[in-house]
Amino acid sequence: MITGHRGAASLAPENTLVSIEQAAKSGATWVEIDTQLSADNIPVIIHDKTVNRCTDGEGKVSELDLETLKTLDAGNWFGNQFEGTQVPTLEEALDKCVELDLTLNLELKTYDDKTIDTLVEQVVSVVKQKNYPLDKLLLSSFSKDALAICQAQLPQVRRGFICEVWNDFSLESLQELDLFSVHIDHQILNADIANSIKEAGLVLKIWTLNAPEKAQAFYDLGVDYIITDKPNEF
Incomplete structure (x- = not known):
């Protein structure tokens, strides 16, 4: 059931290769990471709109080219033992997932609606170029537009919609x-919502649960996957 969130975000700097490694060492068979485009349209692995929180640099990811992003330290903020850790490219992350036999939940970060098409095109291009095993991939997003483009360009790859609100x-x-899964904030999930998602034949994922003692209750609701910063504790 366990998917490591941004790798294993409680154990290593999030969205880095070492974080992905920590998820695998914890026993997780799935890992969730985020991708968006650099200024030169290279898919890189980072969550925020800017590099400010998780590197020693400043500025919007979309305004920094790959060469600049690679000069940033993406590990020291988390702990000095991670000094020198880089922002990975999607290509590097795919290689790491193959090496560790992980199934990848790749979230498409869509901070600018104008670049959604380009983001999906570039992600699809890297996946095809690497000949990445499509049965080991799930593409997820808060953006229905992004998922619709994924459906058109890589129809055989599973798609998941991420949500923090739910209504009738x-x-x-x-x-x-034609989704595979719904990824819902665990704080809003109740039995009625869970039942409606499951009755629709969809896989149910929750994010981001960090309390192992609550796992059983969510399992009883029909949750299939738990996305957590603490895969080691689960």
Whole structure:
């Protein structure tokens, strides 16, 4: 059930190769990471719109080219033993997942609606170029537009919609996307929502649960996957 969030975000600097390694060492068979485009349209692995929180640099990811991003320290903020850790490219992350036999939940970060098409195109290009095993990949996003483009360009790859709100019309609005899964904030999940998602034949994922003692209750609701910063504790 366990998916390491941003690798294993409680054990190593999030969205780095060492974080992915820590998830695997913890026994997780799935890992979730985030991707967005650098200024030169290279898919890189980082969550925030800017590099400020998780590196020693400043500025928007979309305004920094790969060469600049690679000069940043993405580990020292977490602990000095991680000094020199780099922001990985999607290509490097795919290689790491193959090496560790992990299934990848890749979240497409869409901070700018104008670049959604380019982001999906570049991600699809890297996945195809690496000949990445498509049965080991799930593409997820808060953006229905991004998922629709994924559906058109890589229809055989599973798609997951991420949400932090849910209403009576949510399932209806997702039907055309032919989803594999819904990824819902665990804080809003209740039995009615869980039942509606499961009855629709969808896989149910929750994020980001860091309390192992609550796992059983969510399992009883029908949750299939738990995304957590602490895969080692689960």
